[in-house]
Amino acid sequence: MDEYILREGDFLVSQTDERGTILFANDDFCKIAGYTLEELIGKPHNIVRHEDMPKSAFEDLWNTVTQDLVWHGYVKNKTKNGGFYWVYATVYPLYDEERQIKTYLSCRRKPSEAEITEAQALYTTMY
Numbered sequence: 290m291d292e293y294i295l296r297e298g299d300f301l302v303s304q305t306d307e308r309g310t311i312l313f314a315n316d317d318f319c320k321i322a323g324y325t326l327e328e329l330i331g332k333p334h335n336i337v338r339h340e341d342m343p344k345s346a347f348e349d350l351w352n353t354v355t356q357d358l359v360w361h362g363y364v365k366n367k368t369k370n371g372g373f374y375w376v377y378a379t380v381y382p383l384y385d386e387e388r389q390i391k392t393y394l395s396c397r398r399k400p401s402e403a404e405i406t407e408a409q410a411l412y413t414t415m416y
C-alpha cells in the first residue's frame with residue numbers, strides 16, 4: 290500500500306480523553322490520515338492503528354502517560370484509504386486548571402528515513 294512521506298513542515302496534532310477517544314485533530318492530522326474532523330471526533334484513536342505496530346508500543350505509551358509522564362516514539366499509522374505514514378510522536382498528559390479533567394495530546398513530526406528504518410526493524414522484533 291502507498292506510503293505518505295511527511296513533509297518537513299507537517300505537524301499532526303490530536304487530543305484524546307482518558308480512554309483514548311478522539312476529542313480533536315488538527316488539519317494536518319485530518320488531511321494525512323484521510324478523515325474529516327467530524328469522522329474522527331468521538332472515535333477511538335486506534336482508528337488509525339496500523340497492524341504492523343506492536344501491541345507493546347501502545348502499552349508503553351499508555352503506561353507512561355497514565356503516570357503523568359511524556360511518551361516519545363515512532364508510530365506507523367494507517368490512512369483511511371489503506372495507505373500508511375510514519376511519525377515521530379510526543380504524547381503529553383494534560384490537566385485542566387482544577388486537575389479534574391485529564392486529556393492527552395499527541396504532536397507528531399516527520400521522522401528521518403534512518404529513524405523509520407530503525408523503528409521498522411525494532412518493531413518486527415517486538416510483540
Ligand SMILES: Cc1cc2nc3c(=O)[nH]c(=O)nc-3n(C[C@H](O)[C@H](O)[C@H](O)COP(=O)(O)O)c2cc1C
Pocket residue numbers: 303304305308309333334335336337338339342344347350354364366380393394395
Ligand atoms: C493522545 C494519544 C494519541 C494516540 N495516537 C495514536 C496514533 O496516532 N496511532 C495509534 O495507532 N494509536 C495511537 N494512540 C494509542 C491508541 O489509543 C491505542 O492504544 C492503539 O491504537 C492500540 O489500539 P488497541 O488498544 O485497540 O490495540 C494514541 C493514544 C493517545 C492517548
